[in-house]
Amino acid sequence: MSTHLARPSYAAVLRVPHARRTFGAALVARLSYGTVSLAVLLSVTRATGSYAVSGAVMSLFGGAAVFLMPLRASLVDRHGPRRALLPMATLYGTFLCALAALTWQSGAPTPLVAAAAALAGACAPPLGPTMRALWAELVTDRSLLPRAYSLDGVAEELLFVSGPALVGVLVGYAPPASGILLSALLNTAGTCAFVTAPRMPGPRPTPRGKGPGGVRGLLPPVAVATGVGLTLSGIELLVLAFAAERSYDSALVPWVLGALSAGSAVGGLVNGAVRWRTPARVRLCRFAAGLGLTIAAAGLAPNLWTLTAAMACAGAFIAPALTTAYLLADETATEGAKTQAGAWVNAAVNAGSSGGALVTGLLIGRMPLALCFALAGGTALVAAAAAGSRASLSASTAWGEDPQAARVGAAASR
Incomplete structure (x- = not known):
């Protein structure tokens, strides 16, 4: 990269x-x-x-x-x-x-x-x-x-x-x-x-794209946003169960989750300070895969301190993944659907967050905790694979994205 x-x-x-x-x-x-x-x-x-x-x-x-x-x-x-x-x-x-x-x-x-x-x-x-x-x-x-x-x-x-x-x-x-x-x-x-800000835009032209409301090529960012939401929504329960299983004080759990947030903040700042030569879609898949692999590996941590370090590393992929998802949505949406494109990504993150905690709660206690971490990370890996697959590209094209324009944009971003 x-x-x-x-x-x-x-x-x-x-x-x-x-x-x-x-x-x-x-x-x-x-x-x-x-x-x-x-x-x-x-x-x-x-x-x-x-x-x-x-x-x-x-x-x-x-x-x-x-x-x-x-x-x-x-x-x-x-x-x-x-x-x-x-x-x-x-x-x-x-x-x-x-x-x-x-x-x-x-x-x-x-x-x-x-x-x-x-x-x-x-x-x-x-x-x-x-x-x-x-x-x-x-x-x-x-x-x-x-x-x-x-x-x-x-x-x-x-x-x-x-x-x-x-x-x-x-x-x-x-x-x-x-x-x-x-x-x-x-x-x-x-x-x-x-x-009331001076540069507030007025109404945008009605979009005429083939996709819903002119929002085109959104499958990759929406897939990754959903996967990230699903992965993160169960982390709190997983960390709490990890601490209880090893008889740590539950008061330490917020510090572990704080490491996740701190890692995300640092990762987001570093991501924005770097001029990437690889296309946004490739970065999107890599960030999601990095998050999934790190969360899956975190379940093998021997103690809470190692888990905290793993959470900080996992957090470093969160903000870059979501930022890139929003950026890709903005790039692929028609001029009259920029806000709507970002809203679909936002809704995907929150929808994933709503469902993941319920599933995680049902799995904890019914299977080894390390496997629960692996399954949580696996959702981000599946999302990365879906966003990078040929089927995803076909679906984006079906929604109205011009494949030639996509190739030109990718070449320009290099």
């Missing part, structure tokens, strides 16, 4: 006109997605006294947010961020406030709580896909675009680490439902600031 370091640095991305303001506003709004899950879980559990109800409510909220994301993203492409995101953010904030009011005290009516959560999830603005599509318009120097995507991915990773910590501090002084109100405020205020 031939590479060489490129200049300028990440600072060059933030020096792009209007980038700091636009990216900063987007991060404020996206922090809501780092705080809302824990806030909803804690407040619904406290209000209903039932873990089963809180789990069902979270499933409704997450399912509506994830599976309707491509539809919401298509509205952003069709009408432009200003006209599409503000109504979504207003509705999202309104339904979150209703959910907070319902769960402020115990005895909340379950059907109303579930309805408010589902409606809030259905309206969640697709801020991540919109920001990633906007980077392509803000950054005129195309060599900076991978850095912008890597910076975006690492920042998002930090949001999902800091968000729960922020809620944890808040609930020490106020009811858990206050975390839901905070999430509503962050999203609404951040979105308002985001859509």
Whole structure:
């Protein structure tokens, strides 16, 4: 894999006109997605006294947010961020406030709580896909675009680490439902600031590609995103089971998972700081394969310290894999479907994350733990194989990707 370091640095991305303001506003709004899950879980559990109800409510909220994301993203492409995101953010904030009011005290009516959560999830603005599509318009120097995507991915990773910590501090002084109100405020205020940025694009032309909504050639990035989500969703349970099997204190588990996040952040920054000569699709498969092999090997770790090191190594492939998936989706989508393309990748990651934990929970205790790690890593390997297969190329072509254009793009990227 031939590479060489490129200049300028990440600072060059933030020096792009209007980038700091636009990216900063987007991060404020996206922090809501780092705080809302824990806030909803804690407040619904406290209000209903039932873990089963809180789990069902979270499933409704997450399912509506994830599976309707491509539809919401298509509205952003069709009408432009200003006209599409503000109504979504207003509705999202309104339904979150209703959910907070319902769960402020115990005895909340379950059907109303579930309805408010589902409606809030259905309206969640697709801020991540919109920001990633906007980077392509803000950054005129195309060599900076991978850095912008890597910076975006690492920042998002930090949001999902800091968000729960922020809620944890808040609930020490106020009811858990206050975390839901905070999430509503962050999203609404951040979105308002985001859509008023000077370089915000208007409606894009209606796509005329052969694929759904003009989104073309998405099978490789969506396959890898799903595989990465499936692999990572069971890691928490696997690490917890590893610690319990060897009689380690469960308080050490967050440090192991922190190593995974730290590795991802470092890997994302390094990935963006390198000018790759190999095509994005090849890198995508290699990153996914590297993640799968490392997770599979982690199950053979003799102790928790070795496992921690293995998790850090595995994390180094996460952000590069997802960043490359988003980059490839942006490259292959038609001009009028950039946001929708990123939303499909985002939805794939989250859909994989939703299903993997359930399967992992059923397997632990029924087969050796090392085999469970191997199966978790195997999903990423299968995804890498699917993304790199001839069948994948055929499917992408069937969706409307021009094989000649793909060859030209690959040659240019070398």
